Amino acid sequence: MQHLSSPRRDFLKLAAASAAVSAPLPGYVAASSTIKVGVIGCGGRGEAAAMNAMNAGKDIQIVAMGDIRIDRVQEKRAALKLKYPDQVAVDDNHCFKGFDAYKHVIASSDVVIIANAAKFHPLHLKAAIEAGKHVFLEKPHAIDPYGIQMLRAALQLAADKRLSVVSGLQSRYHPGYQETMKRVHDGAIGDIVAIQETWLRPPYVMYRRVPGLTEIEYQASNQYHFHWLCGDDVPQTLIHNLDRSSWAVKNTAPVRAYGMGGRSTLKGEIYGDVFDHHSVVYEFANGVRIYACCRTIDNCYNENSSLILGTKGRCDLLKLTITGETNWVHPGPTSKNNAYDLEHVALFNSIRNATPLSNGDYMARSTLITLMGQFSCYSGKEVTWDQISNSTYAHRPLPEDLRPDTEPPTRPGPDGSYPVFFTPGISKLL
Numbered sequence: 001m002q003h004l005s006s007p008r009r010d011f012l013k014l015a016a017a018s019a020a021v022s023a024p025l026p027g028y029v030a031a032s033s034t035i036k037v038g039v040i041g042c043g044g045r046g047e048a049a050a051m052n053a054m055n056a057g058k059d060i061q062i063v064a065m066g067d068i069r070i071d072r073v074q075e076k077r078a079a080l081k082l083k084y085p086d087q088v089a090v091d092d093n094h095c096f097k098g099f100d101a102y103k104h105v106i107a108s109s110d111v112v113i114i115a116n117a118a119k120f121h122p123l124h125l126k127a128a129i130e131a132g133k134h135v136f137l138e139k140p141h142a143i144d145p146y147g148i149q150m151l152r153a154a155l156q157l158a159a160d161k162r163l164s165v166v167s168g169l170q171s172r173y174h175p176g177y178q179e180t181m182k183r184v185h186d187g188a189i190g191d192i193v194a195i196q197e198t199w200l201r202p203p204y205v206m207y208r209r210v211p212g213l214t215e216i217e218y219q220a221s222n223q224y225h226f227h228w229l230c231g232d233d234v235p236q237t238l239i240h241n242l243d244r245s246s247w248a249v250k251n252t253a254p255v256r257a258y259g260m261g262g263r264s265t266l267k268g269e270i271y272g273d274v275f276d277h278h279s280v281v282y283e284f285a286n287g288v289r290i291y292a293c294c295r296t297i298d299n300c301y302n303e304n305s306s307l308i309l310g311t312k313g314r315c316d317l318l319k320l321t322i323t324g325e326t327n328w329v330h331p332g333p334t335s336k337n338n339a340y341d342l343e344h345v346a347l348f349n350s351i352r353n354a355t356p357l358s359n360g361d362y363m364a365r366s367t368l369i370t371l372m373g374q375f376s377c378y379s380g381k382e383v384t385w386d387q388i389s390n391s392t393y394a395h396r397p398l399p400e401d402l403r404p405d406t407e408p409p410t411r412p413g414p415d416g417s418y419p420v421f422f423t424p425g426i427s428k429l430l
Contacts, residue, residue, distance in 0.1 A: 035060050035351060038109030040102045040124055041116025042067035042076040044205060045138055048340070049113045049168070050080055053136070054087045056344040057352075061087050064094040064108035066101030067116070068220045069213075073097060099220075099402045106131050111351065115168075117223035118143050118231055122150035123399040125165070129158045136347055138168035140239050141367045143231030145430075146394030148368055155360035166347040167359035169243045169366060173346065174339035176320045176330050177244070184248060188326045189310030192249060196307040197241035197292040200300065206270045216408045225272030227421055228395040228409050232274045234259075234374040235367065237294045242373075243366035244306045244317060245282075245290050253365055254282035254290070254372065256384045261377035263420045265297045273410050273418040280373035292373065380424030391430045 035057075039050050042065055054060050062080060065073045073095045081088040096104040102124045106112055112128040114121055115138040122142050128135045135158070142148045158165045171177050184192070207222040223229040230236050246252065259280035266276045276297050282290040308315040313324015320330035350357035368388060376383040397406055412418050422429075 033059055035348065036063040036108070036110045037061065037113060038064035038066070038105035038111070039076075039113045039115065040066050040105050040120075041114065041138075042069075042072040043115070045168075046113065046115035047076045047079060049115050049136060049138065049344075050076075051083065052338075052340045052344045053111075053113060053348070054080075054084050055338075055341045056348040058087070059352075060348060061089050063089050064096070064105045065090050066096035066105040068097065068099070068101075068217055069210075070095065070097035071210075072221075098404065102127060106133055109133060111136070111347070114138060117220055117229040118235065119147070119223075119229045119395070120399045122147040122154060126150055126154040126157070129154050129161065129163055129165075132161065132163065134164040134347065134351055136166050136168070136344065137363070139367070140231055140235035140370060141167065141363045142371070143229075143235055144393055144395045145371065145388060145391035146398070148364065148371070148389075149392065151367070152364055155358065155364065159358060159360070162356045164347055164350045164357045165360055165363075166343055166350075166357060167363045168343070169240060169359070169362065170339040170343050171240055171244050172247065172359070172362065173342040175342075176332065177317060177339075180315060180317055180320050180322070180330060181244075181247060183322060183326075183328065184308060184310075184315050185250065188313065188322050188328065189308065189315050189324060190312030192288055192308060192310050194288065194309045195245045195248060195290045196305070196309070197238060197245055197290060198294075198303050198305045198307075199237050199241060200293070200295045200303050201237075202298045202300075202302070203266065203271065203276075203296045208270060214404050215411065216402065216406045217404055219272070219408055219410075220402075222270065222272060225270065225274050226410070226418075227272075227274055228397075230274070231371070231395075232278075232374050232378075233276075233294050233296055234261075234278050234280065234292075234377065235370040237296075238278075238280075238292055238373070239366060239370045241304075241306055242282075242290070242292060242369050243362060245292075245308075246362065246366050246369060248308050248317075249284060249288060251362060251365065252284060253369060253385050254284050256382055257282045257369075257372040257376050258382045259373050259376040260380070260424065262424065267417055269412055269416045269418065271417070273421045275377065275420070275422075278373070278377045280376060282369070282373065375429050378422035378424065379427050379429050381430075383430065387430050393429055 261278035306317040
C-alpha cells in the first residue's frame with residue numbers, strides 16, 4: 001500500500017473537490033435560453049461530439065469551430081448544418097484555424113468541446129476553465145506526465161470555480177455497463193482475480209498530406225499517428241478498457257506495470273511513428289492483475305472486450321453477461337440509451353440546473369494508468385505508479401510552444417516513412 005499513498009491523496013483531494021461542486025449556483029445558466037457551444041477539433045470525433053451535444057437539447061447551438069485546417073472546419077460545419085439546421089449557427093467569422101484557434105473558440109462559447117489532438121487537451125482545458133467556461137474533454141486527457149500535472153491543476157481550478165467538466169470516457173454513462181458493474185461490485189462473480197482487456201483493430205483515422213501545410217501542420221492534421229500528438233495506442237485506444245478495469249476494482253490504481261510493444265508491420269508516411277502493437281500487465285496492491293493488449297494492423301483477427309474474472313464466475317462487460325455461480329444477462333435493450341449522448345445530457349443538465357458536475361477523479365486516474373503502460377512499452381522497463389505520478393516528463397515540443405514553423409520532433413526518412421521514435425531497452429523516459 002505504500003506505493004499508493006501519495007498519489008492516492010492527490011486523487012482523494014480531487015474527488016473531494018469534485019464533490020464540493022454539488023451546491024446549486026444562482027445564475028449558473030445565462031439569461032439567454034441558448035447555450036452556446038464551441039468545438040475545438042473538427043475531425044470525426046469533434047463532429048460526433050457536436051452532434052451528441054445538440055442531441056442533449058434544442059437550446060444548444062454550435063456557434064464556433066476551430067481546427068488546424070480551415071477546410072475541415074468548413075466541411076464539418078456544412079455536414080452539421082445539414083443534420084441540425086436550427087442548431088448550427090457558425091458564421092464565417094467564427095471559423096478559426098491554426099494552433100491558436102482554440103483561444104477564439106473559447107472566447108465565443110459558454111461550453112467548449114475539446115476533441116483535437118490529445119497533446120493539447122490539458123492546455124485547452126486550462127484555458128477554457130480560466131475563461132470561466134464549462135468543458136467536455138475527449139480522451140485521452142493527457143499524453144505525458146507534464147500534461148497530467150496541467151490536467152490536475154485545471155480540474156482543481158474548475159472545482160474552485162464550480163464549473164462542469166465531463167469526460168469522453170463514456171463507459172461510465174452506459175446504463176448496461178452501470179447495471180452489470182453494480183452486480184460485479186455486489187459479489188456476483190466473487191472476488192476479482194484478473195481482468196483481460198483487448199482491443200485489436202486495423203489502423204484508423206488516417207489523413208494524407210495536402211499541399212500548403214508545413215511539416216508540423218501535416219503531423220498535427222494526422223495526429224493519431226504521431227506519438228508526440230496522440231500519446232500512441234495505449235492512451236488512445238486502451239484507455240476505455242483500462243478505465244473500465246479501474247472502475248471494476250473500485251477506482252483504484254495499479255502499483256506497477258510492465259509491457260512490450262513496437263512496430264512490426266506498418267510502413268509508409270501516413271502511419272507516422274507510432275507502434276502498431278502493445279501488451280501490458282498491470283499489478284494492484286492486492287495481487288489482482290490486468291492483462292491488456294492492443295494492435296492496429298490490417299488483415300488480422302479483431303476483438304474489443306473487457307473480461308472480468310472472479311472466484312465465483314466471469315463477467316463479459318461489453319456483452320452485459322455474468323456466468324458461473326450466478327448466470328445473468330442484461331435484459332436490454334440499451335441501444336436507445338447511447339452513452340455518447342448521455343454524457344452530454346448530464347453535462348448540459350448540470351448547466352441548466354446550476355449543479356456543477358466533475359468527472360475529474362477518474363479522468364486523471366485512468367489517463368495516468370494508460371501512461372504507465374505506454375511508457376513501459378516504450379522503454380522496456382517496469383513503471384511504478386509513484387514514478388509516473390511524480391514525473392514531469394513531456395513529449396517535446398510543449399503544446400504552448402507550437403507555431404506553424406516549429407521544428408517537429410521527427411521527419412520522414414529517405415523512403416518517406418517516419419522512423420520509430422522509441423526503442424525498448426534503450427529509450428529512457430522517466
